[in-house]
Amino acid sequence: MSGTALDIPLQIDTAVDAVPLRSVDELVDVIREGLAAGYCGELEVHDRKDAAARVCIDRGRLAWVHCSTHGEHLGDVLRRECGLSPAHLRLVMTRCRATGERFGESLAALGLVSMCALREALRAHLAAHSAHVMALGEGLRASFHPVEHRYDRRLTFAFDDLPWRAPDPASSPIVVATRASELVHACERARETREAPLWVGFVDLRDGGCLAESHAEGLDGSAIQRAVLRDAHAIVSAASPRGADREIEAVLHGSGVAVGLRVFLTSNVTAALIASASARDAEVSIVLHSLAQAARHWQAAQAGARSVGA
Incomplete structure (x- = not known):
């Protein structure tokens, strides 16, 4: 990806203005480059129709992927895959506010779900959002925002842990x-x-x-x-x-x-x-x-x- 304007943000310590991308394939190159460089921060992406995506990278690992065109929350996945109730999720959020822990850390600490099950639910959730990132439209613009994250490494992922394929609407969950x-x-x-x-x-x-x-x-x-x-x-x-x-x-x-x-x-x-x-x-x-x-x-x-x- 040499020669693209997005080579620059990986070399500096301050957020920069959004720069254009030619396609989602170039966006994939940017994400891979950030991971390989051990980047720590967030990549924010918008398309011409104002759909938005955010990719959080923690020390060269994927910690979070969110796309505004996908309506499902992690809580939906946890209820569906792990049998958690809304009351369980409210308990976790109360602990997060009281302790400053991240959601996954509080969930595991309360013993509501095993770390293995939590990782798989999180992977499925991020996979669904990554698919919607791949379906973003024309006019992509991206910006980097360096942020010092410290996620539990057991709850972060390599690029190839997620499918990065556009979704099949007929098979997507209805929420x-x-x-x-x-x-x-x-x-x-x-x-x-x-x-x-x-x-x-x-x-x-x-x-x-x-x-x-x-x-x-x-x-x-x-x-x-x-x-x-x-x-x-x-x-x-x-x-x-x-x-x-x-x-x-x-x-x-x-x-x-x-x-x-x-x-x-x-x-x-x-x-x-x-x-x-x-x-x-x-x-x-x-x-x-x-x-x-x-x-x-x-x-x-x-x-x-x-x-x-x-």
């Missing part, structure tokens, strides 16, 4: 319902101590189904849901051009209160994630974003399954 459930819990926790959305939910505009919803005390959530479905055509029209992912603002008056709505539409405009504009809580915002990503992932999987069966 919309999980994300919707987490969204409700995040909203309810936020309301206990601070401002949170008046109403939030994930609504299928095709049949009026609601995967999950949460509303403030004293507010008729079902009335808001009915108003959303009644105004669905206007919401979809406002999010044109048809077929594009959009975040729009709308105001709903038919529920008895005026609620500012943030609407995320999936790529084929069949479902909408809606939250009041007062959503300022960080945890709620993170889960909102994750649920929107999961919804788009779900639509891609449905489209892939249909094409396979055709």
